[in-house]
Amino acid sequence: MFTMLRINTATGATVKEQANTREFLLGARTLSSRLVSREVVPACDPFGRQNKLFFTNGVLSGTTVSSSNRLSIGGKSPLTGGIKESNAGGIVGTRMAEQGLRCIALEDAPGRDAGWKIIVVGKEGVTFHDGEFLAGKGVYEKSELLVERFGAKAGCVTIGPAGEKLLLASGLACSDPHGVCSRYAGRGGLGAVMASKKVIALVVLADGDVKPEFVDSEVFKTGSRRIVKLLQENPVSSLFTKYGTAAMVDICQAVNVLPTRNFTHGWMEGAERINAQTMYDTIKERGGEGRTQHACQHPCAIQCSNVYPDKDGALLCSPIEYETMALMGSNLCLKNLDTIATMNRIANDAGVDTLDCGAAIGVAMEAGLAEFGDDQAAIGFMEEIRNLTPLGRILGSGCKTAAKVLGVRHAPHILGQALPAYEPRGTKGMAMTYLSSPMGADHTFGFTLRDEEVPTTKEGKVNLSKKFQVIGSRMDAMGMCNFVRYSVRNDMTPLLDLIKILHDVEISDVEFDDIVKETLRLEHQFNRDAGITALDHRFAETFYEEAQPETGEKIDITDEEVAEARRW
Amino acid sequence: MVKVSFRLSGTSAVPLSVDVPRRLDEVVHQCAIQAGVELGGYIAVRKGRVVTGETMVSGEDEIDVFPAISGG
Numbered sequence: 001m002f003t004m005l006r007i008n009t010a011t012g013a014t015v016k017e018q019a020n021t022r023e024f025l026l027g028a029r030t031l032s033s034r035l036v037s038r039e040v041v042p043a044c045d046p047f048g049r050q051n052k053l054f055f056t057n058g059v060l061s062g063t064t065v066s067s068s069n070r071l072s073i074g075g076k077s078p079l080t081g082g083i084k085e086s087n088a089g090g091i092v093g094t095r096m097a098e099q100g101l102r103c104i105a106l107e108d109a110p111g112r113d114a115g116w117k118i119i120v121v122g123k124e125g126v127t128f129h130d131g132e133f134l135a136g137k138g139v140y141e142k143s144e145l146l147v148e149r150f151g152a153k154a155g156c157v158t159i160g161p162a163g164e165k166l167l168l169a170s171g172l173a174c175s176d177p178h179g180v181c182s183r184y185a186g187r188g189g190l191g192a193v194m195a196s197k198k199v200i201a202l203v204v205l206a207d208g209d210v211k212p213e214f215v216d217s218e219v220f221k222t223g224s225r226r227i228v229k230l231l232q233e234n235p236v237s238s239l240f241t242k243y244g245t246a247a248m249v250d251i252c253q254a255v256n257v258l259p260t261r262n263f264t265h266g267w268m269e270g271a272e273r274i275n276a277q278t279m280y281d282t283i284k285e286r287g288g289e290g291r292t293q294h295a296c297q298h299p300c301a302i303q304c305s306n307v308y309p310d311k312d313g314a315l316l317c318s319p320i321e322y323e324t325m326a327l328m329g330s331n332l333c334l335k336n337l338d339t340i341a342t343m344n345r346i347a348n349d350a351g352v353d354t355l356d357c358g359a360a361i362g363v364a365m366e367a368g369l370a371e372f373g374d375d376q377a378a379i380g381f382m383e384e385i386r387n388l389t390p391l392g393r394i395l396g397s398g399c400k401t402a403a404k405v406l407g408v409r410h411a412p413h414i415l416g417q418a419l420p421a422y423e424p425r426g427t428k429g430m431a432m433t434y435l436s437s438p439m440g441a442d443h444t445f446g447f448t449l450r451d452e453e454v455p456t457t458k459e460g461k462v463n464l465s466k467k468f469q470v471i472g473s474r475m476d477a478m479g480m481c482n483f484v485r486y487s488v489r490n491d492m493t494p495l496l497d498l499i500k501i502l503h504d505v506e507i508s509d510v511e512f513d514d515i516v517k518e519t520l521r522l523e524h525q526f527n528r529d530a531g532i533t534a535l536d537h538r539f540a541e542t543f544y545e546e547a548q549p550e551t552g553e554k555i556d557i558t559d560e561e562v563a564e565a566r567r568w
Numbered sequence: 569m570v571k572v573s574f575r576l577s578g579t580s581a582v583p584l585s586v587d588v589p590r591r592l593d594e595v596v597h598q599c600a601i602q603a604g605v606e607l608g609g610y611i612a613v614r615k616g617r618v619v620t621g622e623t624m625v626s627g628e629d630e631i632d633v634f635p636a637i638s639g640g
Binding site for chain 2: 234235236239240243245247248250251255256276443444447449450451453454486
């Protein structure tokens with residue numbers, strides 16, 4: 001039996017429900033997207049009483065299986081107007097498992113005059129605490145105050161000042177293994193949704209004592225070790241250990257898809273100044289708190305995260321991911337890792353998504369508010385967001401809003417969510433994935449680039465994108481880290497075996513993929529019911545009119561092809 | 569000499585004498601063994617263009633080989 005804890009944020013009432021279905025077994029996006037589909041009125045105001053926020057862990061959460069403790073968060077997105085699943089590493093999923101919880105649902109919303117609350121979930125039940133003392137503070141300070149009150153081992157989810165003001169690009173910051181709320185479910189504006197319920201922090205205490213009940217613990221240990229072995233032996237996974245996702249800078253530059261100058265180019269002169277090797281060397285040279293390897297959750301055999309230190313070796317930002325290096329670096333023509341790290345830190349403190357804000361700043365630069373390549377101006381824009389100035393609020397609402405206000409046609413987004421770090425005219429597979437995702441532009445949704453024989457052609461890309469939509473969604477479907485997929489992409493048996501050993505439930509690979517496809521169907525249906533049409537699944541017209549200089553390519557993908565890529 | 573560089577591997581470019589045009593995939597695998605690089609999926613780039621394993625390489629071709637990874 002799996003337990004869902006429902007919390008009414010208006011009345012304080014709580015209720016526990018139990019279920020023993022496949023969706024509760026798998027948890028994660030399989031569960032969160034089904035709950036959103038079933039319980040949230042698609043046409044509702046994302047900030048209204050009818051929206052809900054579901055926090056779910058995955059099928060292997062709370063066990064010793066590497067990289068199995070992602071937290072999935074679902075609700076209706078204020079950024080896209082559609083369904084949203086955003087997930088993060090950290091310790092919250094584990095703490096939920098220790099409390100015997102598969103899902104926590106935040107429901108309803110108090111009146112607009114209600115004060116901020118902290119909701120605390122522990123062994124003794126659920127309590128509401130006054131959260132006014134956290135209001136207006138940055139995420140780093142909130143994080144310290146939460147640790148002070150609830151301990152470093154508590155799993156906390158909080159929002160920044162941007163979320164408190166309902167900015168559309170605000171995310172949810174989740175505790176990392178050190179107790180710092182630095183692991184972001186950043187996309188889709190779910191931080192603002194939690195704020196609309198006047199919840200400034202959700203805390204899952206470390207006093208849970210529920211342990212996994214294994215059918216056969218020794219066999220499970222063997223299966224768990226098998227996953228570690230697969231990860232360690234896979235050359236792709238092991239490369240992540242050294243360089244993290246930053247390795248993508250060189251790859252994207254080589255294939256002309258590194259977003260540059262507000263997505264008008266796919267190549268930047270001097271990109272080597274912000275690449276993985278430079279970052280690795282800088283971290284090693286500065287030493288101190290810097291780490292080229294770091295685990296965002298325990299246990300993890302990949303450890304792709306990092307800690308980027310300042311010149312004195314003190315922590316400046318953790319982690320810095322490729323997508324941020326591109327959207328806050330090359331896309332703004334910035335070639336200084338310290339600048340990117342500083343912007344990333346401010347974004348983490350303000351509680352906003354680095355991708356949507358980086359893209360919004362690109363739009364602002366194109367509008368002439370600053371020159372591309374101006375480091376100080378770029379940091380200044382981030383400070384405007386943190387300080388909630390009028391311009392900051394526009395930028396903190398993402399690139400679609402910024403482009404409308406600032407009069408820029410070349411707005412890099414789908415469904416209002418900024419394109420992540422792959423220039424779509426140079427990679428038609430990624431373009432197809434962006435166009436067909438129910439979440440708005442999302443690279444993790446179906447990562448085709450590594451398997452595109454000819455990235456610049458659209459031929460075969462409907463099928464390729466769909467293939468990787470399934471492969472990519474498998475990990476989300478069960479709460480595993482996306483990077484495990486390299487080791488099981490041709491054979492899910494090692495993970496499905498662990499489910500069998502832990503829960504005594506047999507799921508075949510075919511049945512599992514059918515569940516994944518059904519999730520996609522439900523997500524698209526929710527969006528249709530919410531009023532999203534085929535016309536929304538398009539890039540800005542400029543991507544169809546203007547060729548990317550390096551490849552000579554325009555977007556030539558038709559609505560019919562996108563519709564086919566969305567059909568499940 | 570065809571030159572194959574395994575990017576992000578910490579190894580030097582591998583020169584290989586190719587008298588008659590050969591499939592890229594064969595060349596890359598041979599060079600990987602020579603360089604001691606464990607080869608998984610890869611993306612190969614010649615003169616700024618992605619080239620497939622079936623592409624014929626010869627003469628003075630310079631190939632950059634990247635591990636096929638993804639962002640996160």
